[in-house]
Amino acid sequence: MRILLDDESPHTFGLKISEINTASAIYVNGKLVGGAGLPSSNSDLHENNKIPYSVSFGPKENEVDILIHVSSKFNEGGIIKPLRFGTIEAITYRNNLSIGMQLLFCAVLIIHGVYALILYVIGANPNKGLLYFSLILFSALITVLGADDKLLYRVFEINYVWGAKLTFLSYIGVAAFIPHLIKNLFPIEGYLKILRWYSLYCALYAIFILLAPLEYALHTITILGTVLLLSIIVSVILLKNTNKEIEESIYLLISCLSIGVNIVWVIIHGRLSLEYIHYPFDLIFAILAFAALWFKRFFLVTSKAEQLAEKLKLENTRKDDFLVNTSHELRNPLHGIINIIQSILDDRKTPPSEEHKKRLGIIMKVSKRMSLMLNDLLDVTRL
Numbered sequence: 001m002r003i004l005l006d007d008e009s010p011h012t013f014g015l016k017i018s019e020i021n022t023a024s025a026i027y028v029n030g031k032l033v034g035g036a037g038l039p040s041s042n043s044d045l046h047e048n049n050k051i052p053y054s055v056s057f058g059p060k061e062n063e064v065d066i067l068i069h070v071s072s073k074f075n076e077g078g079i080i081k082p083l084r085f086g087t088i089e090a091i092t093y094r095n096n097l098s099i100g101m102q103l104l105f106c107a108v109l110i111i112h113g114v115y116a117l118i119l120y121v122i123g124a125n126p127n128k129g130l131l132y133f134s135l136i137l138f139s140a141l142i143t144v145l146g147a148d149d150k151l152l153y154r155v156f157e158i159n160y161v162w163g164a165k166l167t168f169l170s171y172i173g174v175a176a177f178i179p180h181l182i183k184n185l186f187p188i189e190g191y192l193k194i195l196r197w198y199s200l201y202c203a204l205y206a207i208f209i210l211l212a213p214l215e216y217a218l219h220t221i222t223i224l225g226t227v228l229l230l231s232i233i234v235s236v237i238l239l240k241n242t243n244k245e246i247e248e249s250i251y252l253l254i255s256c257l258s259i260g261v262n263i264v265w266v267i268i269h270g271r272l273s274l275e276y277i278h279y280p281f282d283l284i285f286a287i288l289a290f291a292a293l294w295f296k297r298f299f300l301v302t303s304k305a306e307q308l309a310e311k312l313k314l315e316n317t318r319k320d321d322f323l324v325n326t327s328h329e330l331r332n333p334l335h336g337i338i339n340i341i342q343s344i345l346d347d348r349k350t351p352p353s354e355e356h357k358k359r360l361g362i363i364m365k366v367s368k369r370m371s372l373m374l375n376d377l378l379d380v381t382r383l
Contacts (some may be wrong), residue, residue: 003064003085012058014091018081020070022048022160027067028057037160039071046071048160051150054095056088074218099149105280106144106151112287113137116294129184132177133290139173140283142166161214168209168217171224175231176202182238185293191237198234202227251293258286320381327374327381334374338367 015026023037023046033056037049057064070078084091113134120130145152146167153163179195182188205227209217239252262282341364344352352360 001066003066005059005062005064007062009062010087012056012088013064014054014056014086014088015066016052016054016084016091016095018052018083019050020068020079021077022050022072022074023070025069026055027069028055029059029061029063029065030067031057033057035069039069041071043073046073048073050160051153052148054091056091074215076218095149099151101280102144102148102151105284106141108280108284108287109137109141109144112291113141127184129181130294132181132184133294136174136177136181137287139170139177142170143174144280146170164214165209165217168224169206172202172206172209172227175227176206178231179234179238182235186239188238188241191241194234194237198230201230251289251296254289255286258282258289262286323377324381327377331371331374334367334371338364338371341367 015028017024017026017034017036020036023035023039025035025039026033034053036051036053038045038047040046068079072078084094116130116134116137120126120128120134123130142152146163150163152158152166158166176199179198183192183195205220205223208220259282265279265282341360345357345360345364
């Protein structure tokens with residue numbers, strides 16, 4: 001491409017390369033100014049690298065001649081997304097804004113994923129839904145870091161093959177864990193066989209992605225689409241068989257609408273080859289809605305625990321009152337029994353026989369023991 005400039009044009013320009021499969025080199029006025037990977041007509045010398053990058057150049061003349069070398073070893077090659085040309089300030093601002101949006105979303109994912117994992121670990125009765133929620137967020141974190149500006153591959157040295165496989169596995173993880181999250185959020189009795197078969201399908205596909213060469217894995221994009229579609233279908237089936245309160249349904253409705261908006265944008269972006277800055281707010285709303293559902297349940301459980309504690313205190317007071325009243329009511333007839341037995345034993349006119357004395361002595365011992373027990377009950381209630 002040849003670009004003609006006027007005399008008042010800026011001195012420094014930039015070119016943003018969003019996605020070129022799978023290696024590229026940029027030449028401006030015959031000079032190499034940047035690239036990703038190593039493009040070559042020899043497949044043995046070709047090196048894959050799809051990380052987006054920007055180049056800057058300052059033409060000495062009013063003419064810019066841009067030449068791009070591209071090569072690919074896989075089924076789809078060439079310039080996939082539009083190139084962006086402009087002043088270096090505009091290119092830098094757009095790059096920083098896009099990266100900032102991605103880091104904002106990653107921070108939200110990490111915060112909610114970590115607290116969900118902590119609640120699962122320290123909980124006395126851990127809910128597996130918290131574990132699946134954190135796994136979904138960490139899988140989504142990998143998808144975000146592996147897309148757009150591919151920030152993950154800027155930090156870690158991951159080759160193209162394993163980077164592509166990691167992207168596949170992260171999408172499989174998000175899709176596979178969503179139905180399990182719904183199952184643990186609400187009591188569901190039926191349709192569990194569907195969930196097990198779907199989980200097996202995802203597990204087999206993940207094993208295939210790990211073991212198969214990347215050339216074969218790239219041809220299974222349709223299967224990945226079925227995994228995502230089946231995740232939505234299975235989740236809807238499970239949601240239909242839950243007894244949800246109206247307020248909980250509102251949170252789920254917000255989450256589903258936000259995820260649906262994101263899916264629509266992804267489809268439009270893929271079909272029309274649009275280029276736009278990373279827009280994470282719809283998914284952030286979905287995550288916040290799920291978090292609000294967790295917190296609402298937590299506060300509800302806390303409120304019920306406080307009510308039960310107050311009820312327990314009241315019942316404990318009633319128990320003490322009952323013991324005191326019962327002890328007092330039992331002491332009077334028991335002392336009467338002890339006095340009667342003692343008067344019979346002390347009777348000089350008609351003394352009882354030796355056999356009767358033994359039996360009365362046993363009754364006396366039992367009565368005194370009962371009297372001591374009643375005194376202990378009264379002492380305990382006083383304490």
